[in-house]
Amino acid sequence: MKISEASSVSGASARSLRHYEDEGLIVPGRCSNGFRDYCQSTIDRVLTIRSLLESGLPVRLIREVLPRLTDEPDVATDVVPATFLYEVQSYRDRLAARIAVLSDQQAALDTYLREARRPDR
Template sequence: MRIGELSTQTDTPARSLRYYEEQGLIEPKRLHNGYRDYDDYLVDRVIQIRGLLEAGLPTRIIKQILPCLDKPRTIHFADATPEMLATLQRERDQMTRRIECLIRNRNAIDGYLGAVSELA
């Protein structure tokens, strides 16, 4: 598929898709005319990348863990250094704090909506 199709299917700007390619997160084929040709599996990959970015992971970490996310039951990460593991633990802990904050905010909105609904 062409970049516009992938952009539409993943709700991701083409500029972001080119950035993901530049960062080594996705790798489209090139047609004889130089156009990018994206395999169908990249739809899920781009959605996964966006989720990880929205969770706060930097692209350098995403690039390292993407191979593990394809087949989580067969994780073989031979070059995992203590520094990388510490970085992943920090990122995970930051995600946990963001999740807790989002849950508190969602609960507050639920409470507000419940109170307003009773008045209506």
């Protein structure tokens, strides 16, 4: 399928699809006229990329983990490097800390709103 159809099917903009290609995350085929040709497996890969990006993982980590998530299993990708796991854990810990701060802020706002709505005020 052409880039416009791939964009529609995947929910990723044509610009994002080109960016994923530039970053080495996807490799669409090419038609004889030079147009990109996206197959279903590439669309599936784009959906995985979008999900990982939405979770907040940076492209450099996605590039490293993507083969383990989308390619056929083989010996080379079965072993997850400790440094990669450390980076993902570190990212997860930073995310958990941000969530805690946001939860505290939400609780403070909830308290403020409860107090502001009290009838005796």
